[in-house]
Amino acid sequence: MSSTNVDDLQSVVRGGPARGGAGDRVFRGLATGAGVVILATLAGVALFLIVRAWPAITASAEDLPGGENLLAYIWPLTFGTIIAATIAIVIAVPLSVAVALFISHIAPRRIAQPMSYLIDLLAAIPSVIYGLWGIAVLGPASVGLLRWLEDNLGWLPFFEGPASATGRTMLVVAAVLAVMILPIITAVTRSVFEQTPRRLQEGALALGATRWEMIRLTVLPFGKSAIISASMLGLGRALGETMAVAIVLSVSGAITFDLIGSGNPSTIAANIALDFPESSGLAVNALIASGLVLFAVTLVVNMAARTVINRQMRI
Amino acid sequence: MTAPAHTPVQAKSITATDLDLYYGSFLAVKGVNITIEPNKVTALIGSSGCGKSTFLRSLNRMHELVPGAYADGEVLLDDVDIYAADADPVQVRRQIGMVFQAPNPFPTMSIYDNVAAGLKLNSRKIKKSDLDAIVERALRGANLWDEVKDRLGKPGMGLSGGQQQRLCIARATAVEPDVLLMDEPASALDPISTLAIEDLITELKKEYTIVIVTHNMQQASRASDNTAFFNIEGTGKPGRLVEVDTTEKIFSNPTHKETEDYVSGRFG
Ligand SMILES: Nc1ncnc2c1ncn2[C@@H]1O[C@H](COP(=O)(O)OP(=O)(O)OP(=O)(O)O)[C@@H](O)[C@H]1O
Ligand SMILES: [Mg+2]
Numbered sequence: 284m285s286s287t288n289v290d291d292l293q294s295v296v297r298g299g300p301a302r303g304g305a306g307d308r309v310f311r312g313l314a315t316g317a318g319v320v321i322l323a324t325l326a327g328v329a330l331f332l333i334v335r336a337w338p339a340i341t342a343s344a345e346d347l348p349g350g351e352n353l354l355a356y357i358w359p360l361t362f363g364t365i366i367a368a369t370i371a372i373v374i375a376v377p378l379s380v381a382v383a384l385f386i387s388h389i390a391p392r393r394i395a396q397p398m399s400y401l402i403d404l405l406a407a408i409p410s411v412i413y414g415l416w417g418i419a420v421l422g423p424a425s426v427g428l429l430r431w432l433e434d435n436l437g438w439l440p441f442f443e444g445p446a447s448a449t450g451r452t453m454l455v456v457a458a459v460l461a462v463m464i465l466p467i468i469t470a471v472t473r474s475v476f477e478q479t480p481r482r483l484q485e486g487a488l489a490l491g492a493t494r495w496e497m498i499r500l501t502v503l504p505f506g507k508s509a510i511i512s513a514s515m516l517g518l519g520r521a522l523g524e525t526m527a528v529a530i531v532l533s534v535s536g537a538i539t540f541d542l543i544g545s546g547n548p549s550t551i552a553a554n555i556a557l558d559f560p561e562s563s564g565l566a567v568n569a570l571i572a573s574g575l576v577l578f579a580v581t582l583v584v585n586m587a588a589r590t591v592i593n594r595q596m597r598i
Numbered sequence: 599m600t601a602p603a604h605t606p607v608q609a610k611s612i613t614a615t616d617l618d619l620y621y622g623s624f625l626a627v628k629g630v631n632i633t634i635e636p637n638k639v640t641a642l643i644g645s646s647g648c649g650k651s652t653f654l655r656s657l658n659r660m661h662e663l664v665p666g667a668y669a670d671g672e673v674l675l676d677d678v679d680i681y682a683a684d685a686d687p688v689q690v691r692r693q694i695g696m697v698f699q700a701p702n703p704f705p706t707m708s709i710y711d712n713v714a715a716g717l718k719l720n721s722r723k724i725k726k727s728d729l730d731a732i733v734e735r736a737l738r739g740a741n742l743w744d745e746v747k748d749r750l751g752k753p754g755m756g757l758s759g760g761q762q763q764r765l766c767i768a769r770a771t772a773v774e775p776d777v778l779l780m781d782e783p784a785s786a787l788d789p790i791s792t793l794a795i796e797d798l799i800t801e802l803k804k805e806y807t808i809v810i811v812t813h814n815m816q817q818a819s820r821a822s823d824n825t826a827f828f829n830i831e832g833t834g835k836p837g838r839l840v841e842v843d844t845t846e847k848i849f850s851n852p853t854h855k856e857t858e859d860y861v862s863g864r865f866g
Binding site: 392480482483485486487488489490491492493496500501504505507 | 658660663665688689691692693695696698700702703704705706707715716719720766769770773
C-alpha cells in the first residue's frame with residue numbers, strides 16, 4: 284500500500300507516470316543522443332585530421348614545402364602558438380581577475396552593472412576587428428614602449444630586440460589576444476566570486492580584515508578552481524585564434540623568445556589561414572598535420588585543466 | 599611549548615545611547631540605551647524579528663555591511679565612540695570580535711591556519727614560535743586543544759559542528775579583542791556541545807566582555823549575568839529594548855509586564 288503511494292508521489296513530482304513514461308524516454312533518448320553526437324564529432328574530426336595528415340607524415344623531406352622534414356616545418360608554428368597564447372594568458376588572467384573582483388566586490392552596484400555589460404560587449408567584437416585594431420592602433424602606439432623595453436630590459440631574452448618599428452610583434456599580438464579572452468575569463472570568475480558564501484566573508488571581516496584581506500582569505504580561495512578553468516578556456520581560445528594573429532604578426536619563421544622584434548614565428552592557426560588558399564598537394568597535408576598538432580595541444584590543455592580542477596575539488 | 603596561563607583581564611564596557619538602526623528607510627531598531635558591563639555576560643533575548651541580531655551587529659559595525667544599512671546614535675567602547683567620523687570599522691572589529699550562528703571556519707584552511715588567520719592580518723609580523731603559543735592558548739581557551747592538538751594541519755572543515763564552533767571562538771579570541779559578540783552560537787549544536795559552549799562562555803568572561811543572543815531561556819539564565827529584553831509591537835514596527843537588568847531580576851521579578859510574559863512563556 285505505502286509503496287504504491289510513494290510511486291504515486293514520484294509520478295506527481297516528475298510530472299508523468301513513474302519510470303518508463305513516454306516523455307521520460309524521449310528526454311533520455313535526446314540527452315544520450317546529444318552526448319553521442321558530440322563524441323562522434325570529436326572522433327570524426329580527429330580521424331579526418333589523422334587521415335589527411337598521413338601523407339605528409341610519411342612523405343620524404345624533399346617533397347614537403349620548404350624541403351625540410353615535417354617536424355622542422357610544424358615546430359616553429361607550434362612554438363609560436365604556445366608563446367602567443369602563454370603571454371596572452373599571463374597578461375589576461377591577472378587583469379581579468381582584477382576586473383572580476385572590482386565588479387563583484389569593490390565597485391558600487393551603479394558602476395559594476397554597466398561595467399560588466401561593457402566587458403561582455405568586448406566578447407561580441409569579431410576577431411577581424413581586433414586584428415585591424417592591433418595593426419592600425421595598438422601596434423603603432425606600442426612602438427615607444429617596445430623601444431623602452433629594449434633599452435631598459437634588453438638583458439632579458441624576451442626584450443632582446445631590435446625593437447620593431449611597426450609594432451607587429453609577438454608582444455602586441457599577445458596583448459590583442461589578451462583583450463579578446465578577457466571577457467570570458469572575467470565573466471566566469473566574476474560569477475563564482477559573487478557566490479562566495481556571505482558567512483565566510485563576514486567571518487573574515489569580523490576578525491578585522493580589510494576588504495582586500497577578506498578577498499584574499501575567502502573570495503580567492505573560493506574562486507580558485509574557477510580561475511583555473513576560466514584561464515584554460517581562455518588559453519584554448521588564444522591557441523586557436525586565427526584572424527587577429529594573421530593580420531597583426533609580422534612573420535619570419537624564426538624560433539625566438541624575443542617578443543618585441545619583427546621576426547617572429549607564426550602560429551598554427553594563422554599559418555593555415557594564410558597558406559591554405561595557395562597550397563596544393565602535399566602542402567595541404569602538411570597544413571592539416573599542423574592542425575592535428577593544434578588539436579592535440581588544445582586537448583592536452585583541457586585535460587590538464589580537468590585534472591587540476593578535480594584535484595582542487597577533492598581537498 | 600608553554601602557553602601563558604589565563605589571568606583575569608580588565609575588558610571594556612559598551613555604552614549605546616539613542617541608537618537607531620536602519621535598513622535603508624526601514625527603522626529596524628529604535629532608541630536603544632544600554633550599558634554593557636565589562637567582564638560580564640549579557641544575554642539579548644526577545645521574539646524573532648525584534649532586532650537582536652541587528653543590534654548585536656551594530657556593536658562592531660557589521661550592521662553597515664548590508665547595502666543601505668546604517669546606524670544613528672552613539673556607541674562607546676569604554677569612552678571611544680566607534681561610530682565617530684574618524685573611527686575605522688576595521689580597527690573596531692579587531693577590538694570587538696564576533697561568533698556567528700552557524701560555524702564558519704575558512705574551508706580551505708587547516709585548523710592552525712584558521713586560528714592564526716586574524717593574527718596575520720593588517721600585515722602584522724609574528725614569529726612562528728609566538729604564533730604557535732598564541733594558537734595553542736586560543737585553542738586551550740576554547741576547550742578544543744586536547745581534541746585537535748594532533749591534527750592542527752588538517753582542514754578545519756573536518757571537525758564536528760560543535761568543534762567547528764569552538765574553532766571559530768578560538769579564531770575570534772586569538773586576536774585578543776576586548777569584547778566578544780555571539781549570535782545564537784549554540785543554536786545549531788546538540789545539547790552536549792551547547793553545554794560545552796556555555797561552560798566556555800563562563801570561562802571566557804574572565805578576559806572578555808561577552809554579549810550573546812539566545813532564544814534559549816535556560817541558556818540565558820544559566821550562562822549570563824545580565825539580560826536585555828527586546829520586543830516589537832508588530833510587523834513593520836521597530837524593535838526596542840524593553841529593559842536590561844541582572845539575569846536573576848529579569849527572570850524572577852522584571853519591571854515590565856511584557857518581559858514577565860515573555861520569560862514565563864506567555865506572549866502574544
Ligand atoms: N539584511 C536585512 N535587510 C533588511 N531588513 C533586515 C535585514 N536583516 C534583518 N532585517 C529586518 O530587521 C528586523 C530585525 O531583524 P533581526 O534579524 O535583527 O531580528 P532578530 O531579533 O535577530 O530575529 P531572530 O531571533 O529571528 O534572529 C526584522 O524586521 C528583519 O526583517
Ligand atoms: Mg537573529
